Amino acid sequence: MRHLNAAGTWRLLNAGAFTIAGTLLLGLGLSLVLYVRARHWEQESLARALTSQAQESAELVRVETLRSMEALRAVAAFYQARGEFTRAEFRQFCDGTLNRQPELFALGWSPYVARESRIALETAARADGLDFTFTAFDPAGRTMPAPERDVYALLPPGVRE
Numbered sequence: 001m002r003h004l005n006a007a008g009t010w011r012l013l014n015a016g017a018f019t020i021a022g023t024l025l026l027g028l029g030l031s032l033v034l035y036v037r038a039r040h041w042e043q044e045s046l047a048r049a050l051t052s053q054a055q056e057s058a059e060l061v062r063v064e065t066l067r068s069m070e071a072l073r074a075v076a077a078f079y080q081a082r083g084e085f086t087r088a089e090f091r092q093f094c095d096g097t098l099n100r101q102p103e104l105f106a107l108g109w110s111p112y113v114a115r116e117s118r119i120a121l122e123t124a125a126r127a128d129g130l131d132f133t134f135t136a137f138d139p140a141g142r143t144m145p146a147p148e149r150d151v152y153a154l155l156p157p158g159v160r161e
Contacts, residue, residue: 024106028144033091038072067101067103068103070105071097071104072107074097075093075107075109078090086128087125087130088128090109094107110153111154112151112152112154112155113151113153114150115148115150115151115152118134118152124136133145133146134146134152134154
């Protein structure tokens, strides 16, 4: 039987320590490589998911905008077909569109009114139950009755009040 002396024991311990250290370093290196790779895969997966969600959201905005534009085109067609109409007729025309498209808050029309028609229009609006008068802003930013002009722009609140 062979006995190891101190130098042989030291060599054997050194060889074992190097084996353990090498295995540990190899394991740590592989773990680091796998971690970096898994993190990269996770980031790519997240980027794909976010891109997909962004594309879906953009498409939804596009479709809703087209629907809203169709509502505006319908109002224009109504005006072209009828010419003149009352607030009640306009409200009735727009009610269906506003009920079908909750993303639309209101629809309104803003005609220009000649000086000669101002008093008649204010009287008709009051007869329809509206508290209405043409207004303007004074230099301090306060609302006041509109001064005499050749033409007024009627900017009423929308149909859905």
